[in-house]
Amino acid sequence: MVLQWHQFGFPWLVTAVHSLGGIIGMRLLVATGHFKPMHLDRQQKRLLWIFSTLYTVNIAVSNVSLHYVSVPLHQVVRGTVPVFTVLISLIWRTAPQGYSWRVYASLVPVVVGVGLATYGDYYSFTIVGFLLTLLGTVLAATKTVVTNTILVGGYRLKLPALDLLYQLSPLAFAQTITWAAVNGELSAAWAFVRSLQSDSNPDGVYPLVMALIGNGAIAFLLNIASFTASKNTSALAMTVTGNVKVVLAVVLGCAMFNITLSRLSTFGIGLTLAGGAGYSAVRLNEAQRIKDQASKSIV
Numbered sequence: 001m002v003l004q005w006h007q008f009g010f011p012w013l014v015t016a017v018h019s020l021g022g023i024i025g026m027r028l029l030v031a032t033g034h035f036k037p038m039h040l041d042r043q044q045k046r047l048l049w050i051f052s053t054l055y056t057v058n059i060a061v062s063n064v065s066l067h068y069v070s071v072p073l074h075q076v077v078r079g080t081v082p083v084f085t086v087l088i089s090l091i092w093r094t095a096p097q098g099y100s101w102r103v104y105a106s107l108v109p110v111v112v113g114v115g116l117a118t119y120g121d122y123y124s125f126t127i128v129g130f131l132l133t134l135l136g137t138v139l140a141a142t143k144t145v146v147t148n149t150i151l152v153g154g155y156r157l158k159l160p161a162l163d164l165l166y167q168l169s170p171l172a173f174a175q176t177i178t179w180a181a182v183n184g185e186l187s188a189a190w191a192f193v194r195s196l197q198s199d200s201n202p203d204g205v206y207p208l209v210m211a212l213i214g215n216g217a218i219a220f221l222l223n224i225a226s227f228t229a230s231k232n233t234s235a236l237a238m239t240v241t242g243n244v245k246v247v248l249a250v251v252l253g254c255a256m257f258n259i260t261l262s263r264l265s266t267f268g269i270g271l272t273l274a275g276g277a278g279y280s281a282v283r284l285n286e287a288q289r290i291k292d293q294a295s296k297s298i299v
Contacts, residue, residue, distance in 0.1 A: 006207070006208045006211055007192075008189075008192070008208060008211075008212075010180070010185045010188065010189045010192075011059075011063055012059075012063070012176050012177075012179055012180040012183070012185050013176075013177075013180050013185055013186070013189050014212075014215065015059055015172075015176045016173055016176040016177045016180060017212050017215055017216045017219070018215070018216060018219035018220075018223075019169050019170075019172040019173035019176060020169075020173055020216055021215075021216025021217055021218075021219045021220040022165050022166075022168070022169030022172075022173075022219070022220050022223055023169045023170055023173060024216070024220075025217070025220035025221075026162070026165060026166040026169060029162070030166075035162050035166070037163055037166050037167075038159065038160075038163050040167065044157055045167075047150075047157065048157075048167050048168065048171065049171060051146055051147075051150065051168070052168050052171035052172050052175060053175065054139065054142065054143055054146065055143060055168070055172055056172065056175040056176060056179070057139060058136060058139040058140055058142075058143050059176070060179065061132055061135055061136040061139060062074075062078075062133075062136040062140075064132055065129055065132035065133040065135075065136055067129070068126045068128055068129020068130075068132060068133075069126070069129040069130060069132075069133050071118070072118045072119060073130075073133070074133055075114060075115075075118035075246060076114065076115040076118060077130070077133045077134060077137055078114075078133070078136070078137050078140065078246075079110075079111050079114030079115060079118075079243055079246065080111055080137055081137055081140050081141050081144070081239045081242060081243070082107050082110060082111065082141075082236060082239040082240050082243065083107065083111065084137060084138050084140075084141035084142075085141040085144055085145060085235050085236050085239045086099060086104075086107075086236060087141075088138075088141050088142055088145050089145055089234075089235060089236065092145065094145055094148070094149055094235065095234070095236075099236075100282075100286060102282045102286075103236075103279065103282055103283070103286075106275055106278040106279040106282050107240070107275070107279065108275070109271045109272065109274055109275030109278065110240055110243045110244070110272055110275035110276055110279065111243070111275075112268075112271060112275075113243075113247065113268045113269065113270070113271030113272030113273075113274075113275055114243050114246055114247060114268065114272055115268065116264055116265065116267055116268025116271060117246070117247045117250050117265050117268030117269045117271075117272060118246070118250065118265070118268070119262070119264050119265060119268065140239075141235075141239065144230075144235045144238050144239055144242075145235040147164075147227070147230050147235070147238075148230050148231075148233075148234065148235040148238065149235075150164060151164060151227065151230055151231035152231065160231070161224065161227035161228040161230075161231050162224065162227075164227055165223050165224060165227055193205055193208070196208065226238075229241075234283075237279070237280075237283065240275075240276055240279050241276070243272055243275075243276070244272060244273060244276040246272075247268065247269040247272045247273065250265065250269065251269060
């Protein structure tokens, strides 16, 4: 919304605002006594710094790739994140028991549905752009697997969701604001803000400021929800949810900007939502089956 309504075309600064929202929000929770951060040793802090770098590089590669490929192609390739999540989980043995054929089958409509929902110009791309988009997809899957591993106790951490947000927000802010300064976004954004103010409209910048503040606050709440969900579910479930989020964003964007969906896009949205529901049903049934078998073995 910030990018569309206010022509604020500075994605790195928007990401920095999201991180700043996390910093301010967590400091408020600490100040009011609702949260007490864990003490981390030097090695644990080093691991978090590496993870925050992965987070920043993932955003960087995604942003750069958009300069070389069309948005529809970008969304289609990114829609395969669940597939790479499965591969990474199996290779790293974060899912040593593997997945059933029912899980694999439920991923098909989730991936295909995103492609149909975002259908458009798939042919405007370069080889470099396609490879960067593919790399960004692998990084996104890796980030999700690592996040889940950290939250459930891997890498000697086992951080609660709020602790992870508390520790990561300053690192992510420092990295994104530095990159914004290096690539010229910071100076360009300052010039843009100054252009909003004029003698006839001296308060022209305030709607943008309020929008950014609201954006940061919403991002803080969504990060809490995301980290909490990641701690209590699997990395694969998070990527399936991410695909569902893409199609819901398409629906919301069409509603807000009066865009009419094609029949193909509508079918793709329905297919993705059905696939997400199917995946949830399969995983719930498998979890219940394991629970029943455990109960029988105890008896």
